[in-house]
Amino acid sequence: MFHSPTEFVFGKQTEEKTGAMAALYGAKKALIVYGGGSAKRSGLLDRVEASLKEAGVEYAELGGVRPNPTDDKVYEGIKLAKEEGVDFVLPVGGGSTIDTAKAIAAGVKYDGDFWDFFCGKAVVKEALPLGVVLTIPAAGSEASGNSVITKIDGLKKLSLRTHNELRPKFAIMNPELTFTLPPFQTACGIADMMVHVMERYFSNTKNCELTDRLCEATLLSIICEAPKVMANPDDYDARANIMWCGTVAHNGQCGVGREEDWASHFLEHEVSAIYNVAHGAGLSAIVPAWMTWMLDHNIDKVEQFARRVMGVTPSDVQGAAPGAKYKKVAALGIERLKEFWHSLGLPVNMTELGIDNPDIDLLVKKLHENKGELVGKYVPLDCNMSREIFELAR
Numbered sequence: 001m002f003h004s005p006t007e008f009v010f011g012k013q014t015e016e017k018t019g020a021m022a023a024l025y026g027a028k029k030a031l032i033v034y035g036g037g038s039a040k041r042s043g044l045l046d047r048v049e050a051s052l053k054e055a056g057v058e059y060a061e062l063g064g065v066r067p068n069p070t071d072d073k074v075y076e077g078i079k080l081a082k083e084e085g086v087d088f089v090l091p092v093g094g095g096s097t098i099d100t101a102k103a104i105a106a107g108v109k110y111d112g113d114f115w116d117f118f119c120g121k122a123v124v125k126e127a128l129p130l131g132v133v134l135t136i137p138a139a140g141s142e143a144s145g146n147s148v149i150t151k152i153d154g155l156k157k158l159s160l161r162t163h164n165e166l167r168p169k170f171a172i173m174n175p176e177l178t179f180t181l182p183p184f185q186t187a188c189g190i191a192d193m194m195v196h197v198m199e200r201y202f203s204n205t206k207n208c209e210l211t212d213r214l215c216e217a218t219l220l221s222i223i224c225e226a227p228k229v230m231a232n233p234d235d236y237d238a239r240a241n242i243m244w245c246g247t248v249a250h251n252g253q254c255g256v257g258r259e260e261d262w263a264s265h266f267l268e269h270e271v272s273a274i275y276n277v278a279h280g281a282g283l284s285a286i287v288p289a290w291m292t293w294m295l296d297h298n299i300d301k302v303e304q305f306a307r308r309v310m311g312v313t314p315s316d317v318q319g320a321a322p323g324a325k326y327k328k329v330a331a332l333g334i335e336r337l338k339e340f341w342h343s344l345g346l347p348v349n350m351t352e353l354g355i356d357n358p359d360i361d362l363l364v365k366k367l368h369e370n371k372g373e374l375v376g377k378y379v380p381l382d383c384n385m386s387r388e389i390f391e392l393a394r
Helices: 014-024 044-054 071-084 095-108 183-201 209-231 236-250 263-275 279-294 300-308 322-343 360-371 383-392
Strands: 007-010 029-034 058-062 088-093 131-134 146-151 156-161 170-173
Touching: 007 014, 007 236, 014 044, 014 088, 014 131, 014 170, 029 044, 029 071, 029 095, 044 058, 044 088, 058 071, 071 095, 071 146, 088 095, 095 131, 095 146, 095 156, 156 263, 156 360, 170 236, 183 209, 183 236, 183 263, 183 279, 183 300, 209 236, 209 300, 209 322, 263 279, 263 360, 263 383, 279 322, 279 383, 300 322, 360 383
Parallel strands: 007 170, 029 058, 029 088, 088 131, 131 170
Antiparallel strands: 146 156
16 A cells, blocks of 8 residues: 655745645644754744744644654653644654654544554554654655654664554645755765665565666665755755655655565664664664675675666676676675765764774664564564674674
8 A cells, every 4th residue: 555645845935834734734723843943043933933823823832852852752742732732733843853743643642651652552543633844854754654762761762653644744845944954964864865765675575666766766866966965055956856855765655565674774773772873874884784794695686776776887896706796796886885975974884973882782682672583574684683784883
């Protein structure tokens, strides 16, 4: 099944339409959720509030959402939403803010602990509707029914996936709002959206040529536009392409009809939960190790990625023995991916990430406690396999 009901309002000054869109979807009183204050400092929050007032939509505010969002802010938001009698949730920010808002939207309608949804004790059957004003293209949460939250007690970083209940009713997407993002944050967002595509691309499902090509086209577009954004942060067209790539990467269409993997995200979730690193940077450190491990365990899609996305040709591996060329192509593709991420200022191992002595035992233990005996689908990883990948990522 594929269902993408979100209405995307894309372009310059579209934040001025927020109130009209919220009213269109029935909002009488919204809970605005935002992060560390940039939305206030930039004047964006003022513009959103003015738009709500003009549309006759009342509002309450919840600020202070942090990167790698935690459960304490969700509990605070649920309490505030109930006290204020809100009927709509409006995150203004990136993935952390949107994911927090989604957890609040689900929790307000549930008599128990919202964490029940994340640990599998309950299923989301209803939630407050929400709309999004996106400021950071990365997570794709503006287009998905997913949310990722870390429980502070035990540092459990878990994801919740819903088919429809937590998909935003609308997403306001103005690329101008991303002009002031710091370069590292921009780069982390680029890595995150790339890996969202790759989690779907690395699949054992055969004969999915169209979605293979959709994945490849999205990755190639990101690789084309990313250097432009890094060189000129005010390049509207490059920012617009990157922003839409982040949406396409995670709204589900690249994964239609194919088994998805998600091992790299689950491996990284433990790294960012324990060491509180930026999620995109954690991915750029983990994914090359995961791909390298796959050279000896399930190489086919890695080799295809090397050719179709990273542009490796037979002439690039001249001199290799005929039987070794396939693996050489795949390995060179991994090296080119690392070079690309390095060019954006991203780490490609945990040392570069700032973790000199990662606690591999703890990472493995938490991964399999949270995700079970086997993790991922491309090659289901047991504890020995995940240990080997974490070691390769040092």
